[in-house]
Amino acid sequence: VPRTFNLCLLGFGNVGRALLELLLEKRDALRSEHGIEWRITGVATRRMGWIASPAGLDPKVLLEGSVSPPSLCARPAGVPEWLRAAQADVLFENTSLDFETGEPAISHLRAALEHGAHAITANKGPVVHAYKELSEVARRHGRRFLFESTVMDGVPIFSMFRDTLPLVEVTGFRGVLNSTTNVILGGMEAGKSFADSLRDAQVAGVAETDPAADIDGWDAAVKVAALALVLMKYPLKPQQVERHGIRHLTGESVRAAVAAGRRCKLVCEAERSAAGIRARVGPEEVSLADALARVEGTSSAITFYTDVFPALTLFEENPGPKATAYGLLADFITAVCRADDSMAR
């Protein structure tokens, strides 16, 4: 007998929409393979306000953006009231990143867990600033806090170590994890200046209006901190990651690297050291023999150094919005179908 879950979407931008499309595409398979039925009972965005409808909203109407708020909407005073009105079983938190504090996403996720819903996010802020706390709140309420889509879209990184690599110790990693800078560097290789390549990336929707988080290496540093915290159990703050951006690079220097048989990449790395951990983000000229030299455009790659596998690399090519949305879907399936192994410990 399938169980029906009430899903709430906090934030309904590209990722939220792609998630809803993927939920529709996989609707039959979710039912037949995992016994999961779902309905969207809550959507909250700046434009639409706080919509809650325990009977379920029409996904097609949501995707068309034509929800008529007054007819469906309760306007609660905050997230807890909204989750209650929507009778939420799962919250998908997709608000934007605040890498200094992780708020307000942390509060949203905590509210979801305390309400008794699983808390799933594509937002790195809560991971680096509240992983331990939110995991404990989740455990206390018998729910899950999951965040697979925060690094390399929905490629299984956290779930790979959690579910398929028990007892493997990660001693370090090295990767290209920020696609905005990778696209900008690609444009510079093709002949553009930094400023022109950045502007083109902004026009293409790859870089944001305020590009600082990407080009100064903050986004990458937050990912490094999240990986170090969850996979290496080392409480590293993004501010502790040695961080160099790509703002100072010139088209000439990037093209000179290519002429010398190398490619300039924004490399993320961390390794265990006597002092704890050494973590760094910065542009590096990598040789063509290096797997990272093959990371084009919005692709990404990471190599893990472990006590069992000397070097294990995951390489993702040309992801679409579906790849990020998939991480949220996989987290949803994990949350409702699988016991939290860590609860037994």
Place this chain on the structure above:
Amino acid sequence: VPRTFNLCLLGFGNVGRALLELLLEKRDALRSEHGIEWRITGVATRRMGWIASPAGLDPKVLLEGSVSPPSLCARPAGVPEWLRAAQADVLFENTSLDFETGEPAISHLRAALEHGAHAITANKGPVVHAYKELSEVARRHGRRFLFESTVMDGVPIFSMFRDTLPLVEVTGFRGVLNSTTNVILGGMEAGKSFADSLRDAQVAGVAETDPAADIDGWDAAVKVAALALVLMKYPLKPQQVERHGIRHLTGESVRAAVAAGRRCKLVCEAERSAAGIRARVGPEEVSLADALARVEGTSSAITFYTDVFPALTLFEENPGPKATAYGLLADFITAVCRADDSMAR
């Protein structure tokens, strides 16, 4: 409270020994992280015979190869009696591959499941010849049939799709999965003839005395069939894989490829087609821009094409025996700690 499991090793060569060393290395972590205690209650090899000791054998004595059979041994008439005498909870089946029938490994694994033990193997034969049957026997007895170490050592391939990529559809794959041929081709690139490179690989213990299974592409074809069967749900027999070996290649031709900026690799591939599946193993001259060109020595790599991730690659560098043993250990943890999600369907 930790639970203690009785482990039986059928075959105790390099992989079995590496498994025992890894079990010892991870003993404390198994207890503290997963509540698992273990003892070896059965070992069977041609040299030692059928040893069963429900009180547990001394791992150090086993590793030194100094078990004195008469003092410890029951000599049962067959595998079921041996498993009974050893009170087996888990069988690790590590006998050698028969790629035409999968026997006698299939019978060993079936006997284990019918005895009520989990059946774990690094042997590809039972997967391609009896995956469906053994999975059903396992389900009937509430036990698991697991085989992560059959492809790319213990790198999570089957478990990645099973546990972290629910509902992802694999439409094809392409990889370098046979290390013996890769080592031989490397020797040819370095100046040797095929015959000399093969002989050196035999001396180094990388190639077997009878090298046909590797150099004629059978080992690779069995892996392709296993991946197609389990991940693409297509019942492909090794004999149905279009198969070309490397026996006919000359050192000159392999070095000519290098001179032309390419590398000769034994490529495994499969893709869904209108007729079902197109699967092939054969030497290919890959460009240096291809990830497969970077597969050196005993390393391996595979790219999966899926409906969610356009291309997702796993790359394993320089695995040791520990990497293969790890797949068996991970399967053991999965078998005893996690419910079979497929049983709910």
